Amino acid sequence: MQQPFRLALIAHDQKKDDMVAFARAYESLLAPCSIVATGTTGGLIMEACPSLQITRVKSGPLGGDQQIGALIAEGLIDGLIFFVDPLSPMPHDVDVKALMRLGIVYDIPMALNRATAEVLVQKKGLLRAD
Secondary structure: OOOOOEEEEEEOHHHHHHHHHHHHHOHHHHOOOEEEEOHHHHHHHHHHOOOOOEEEOOOHHHOHHHHHHHHHHOOOOOEEEEEOOOOOOOOOHHHHHHHHHHHHHOOOOEEOOHHHHHHHHHOOOOOOOO
């Protein structure tokens, strides 16, 4: 039996509504995934998409980005969708950059905006079988 695709979902404050809308639009494709999300983002998605099973870690500024980075380094995340707000200053910018660096180093599919996330999901890029 194939294990589910392990997907991390993160969104900056100004992008949380976009992430919720994305999750609603693709709920049926995301449902088979094992999803990990940062605290607030995960809570909002859980409310909007009851069929999704989500494990929540801490909020990004409180270490959630680092927790997801550790999961990537341990080989426990297969893909990352992170809706980044490039126009707002982030006090935890260093953590965000470290998370993106890990996604690159470990060569996992990583979408940083909705357009890319949609391409990955629609083409089943994130849901591929290895």
